[in-house]
Every structure is written in structure tokens, then in C-alpha cells.
Amino acid sequence: MADIASITKLREQTGAGILECKSALDEVKGDFGKALEIIRKKGIKKAAKKEQRVTTEGRVGSYIHTTGKLGVLVELNCETDFVAKNEVFQQFLKDLCMQVAATKPIAVRREDIPVPVIEEQKKIFMEEAKGKPVDIMEKIALGKLENFYKESCLLEQPFIKDNTKTIQDLLIANIAKIGENIKISRFCRFEVGDV
Numbered sequence: 001m002a003d004i005a006s007i008t009k010l011r012e013q014t015g016a017g018i019l020e021c022k023s024a025l026d027e028v029k030g031d032f033g034k035a036l037e038i039i040r041k042k043g044i045k046k047a048a049k050k051e052q053r054v055t056t057e058g059r060v061g062s063y064i065h066t067t068g069k070l071g072v073l074v075e076l077n078c079e080t081d082f083v084a085k086n087e088v089f090q091q092f093l094k095d096l097c098m099q100v101a102a103t104k105p106i107a108v109r110r111e112d113i114p115v116p117v118i119e120e121q122k123k124i125f126m127e128e129a130k131g132k133p134v135d136i137m138e139k140i141a142l143g144k145l146e147n148f149y150k151e152s153c154l155l156e157q158p159f160i161k162d163n164t165k166t167i168q169d170l171l172i173a174n175i176a177k178i179g180e181n182i183k184i185s186r187f188c189r190f191e192v193g194d195v
Contacts, residue, residue, distance in 0.1 A: 002026050006035075040169075042176070055183045057081045059090070063097035069192040072100045075185040083180045092174045092182070098160060099167060100187045105154040108184050113152065121148050154184065 002025030009032070011021045020039065028034035058077035065071070076093045078084050099105075107113045125141035125148075132140065150156045155168040165173075167184075175182050 002030060006030065006032055040173075055079055055181050055185075057084050058185070059084050059093055061090075061093035061097045063094075063101050065101060070101055071190045072097045072187065074100060074187040077183045077185050078178070079180040083178055083182075086178060088174060088177055089182070092170065095159070095161065095170070096154075096167070096184060096187070099157065100154065100189050102160050103151075103154075103157050104189065105157060105187070106152045108154050108186065110149050110153050110156070113149075118145070121145060154187065 002022045006025055007018060007021045011018060020042070021035070024035040024038040025032070027038065055077035057080055058075065061074045061076065063072040074093060074096045076089070076096060078089060083089055106117070122141055122145060125144040126137055128144070129137040129140040150158075155166065155171065157167055159165045159167060159170055171182060171184065
């Protein structure tokens with residue numbers, strides 16, 4: 001039988017319902033880590049089912065740094081205007097704006113990065129690995145390219161408030177919590193002197 005403190009903690013971390021948290025904890029005989037994993041897997045399944053739904057509503061969020069020298073706009077879409085006004089949705093949008101301001105991503109997802117940029121990065125990484133056997137050079141370059149994606153793609157970045165989660169993890173958790181498809185459409189980051 002799951003205790004109330006564990007149920008509350010699991011609910012706070014996942015946003016799942018009380019019964020879902022209790023059920024997960026009961027299933028794994030109170031092991032919090034395993035229960036957390038069960039809830040996350042259920043959230044991924046829920047998000048996958050909603051992935052193809054059209055997201056024509058949403059909001060544009062903004063952030064202006066206190067110095068006035070940095071600004072961010074993020075477009076976050078959902079299925080209904082009702083959800084766009086939801087507190088959870090609004091908080092996620094604020095978190096995304098702060099993330100973009102702090103981490104300088106260049107694209108939402110890998111597929112959005114222009115091919116010439118990727119090719120240039122590959123060239124740089126191959127040059128850095130020069131002098132090693134070709135197969136080793138390629139492995140090094142691929143590893144560095146993966147790190148480039150994790151730094152440059154918003155969805156792959158660790159969340160600035162909790163680096164154990166990526167923005168993709170947060171997106172999935174919010175889809176599960178809200179019950180609608182949510183998509184990060186685009187963002188724009190302006191910084192004085194940055195061309």
C-alpha cells in the first residue's frame with residue numbers, strides 16, 4: 001500500500017493523477033524510482049497517441065532580460081484555445097522562453113537545422129580528429145555531432161531548472177498532464193550586438 005507522502009511527491013514530479021500515482025507505487029511495492037519510470041512511460045504513450053492531432057491554437061510567449069539587451073519570442077501551439085489559457089500551458093511557455101534566453105539553441109529539432117550548418121560542423125569535427133585512423137575520426141566526429149545536437153536543438157537540451165530532464169521530456173509530460181497535443185513551433189532570440 002502506497003503512503004500519502006510518496007503519492008504526493010510522485011504527483012508533484014509527474015503531474016499524474018492521484019489514482020495513477022497510487023497504482024504505480026502499488027505495482028512496484030513502493031519503489032519510488034520504478035513508479036516514476038512507469039508514470040513517464042505512460043506519459044510517452046499518451047503523447048504518442050496525440051502526436052498527429054492538429055495544433056492550430058496556442059500562444060506566443062516573450063522574455064526580455066532585465067538589462068534590456070536580450071529578448072526571446074516562442075510560439076507554442078495546442079489544439080484548443082481553452083488549453084492555451086491553461087496555467088500549466090502558460091508556465092511551460094514561460095519556461096521555454098527562459099530556456100531559449102539562457103541556452104541559445106539554433107533550432108527546435110534536428111530536422112530544422114540547415115544542411116550546410118550540419119556539413120560545416122562535420123567538417124570542423126573531422127578536422128579536429130585529424131591524424132587518427134579514418135574509422136576513429138568518423139566515430140569522434142559523430143560523437144561530437146551528437147553533442148552539437150544536444151546543445152543546439154531546443155528539444156534535446158537539458159532543462160535549465162532540472163538538468164535530469166530534457167525539453168522533450170517536459171513536452172511529453174505536459175501533453176500527458178494537459179491531455180492535448182502541444183508543439184513548439186518556433187522561436188526567435190535577439191541579443192544586442194549578436195548578428
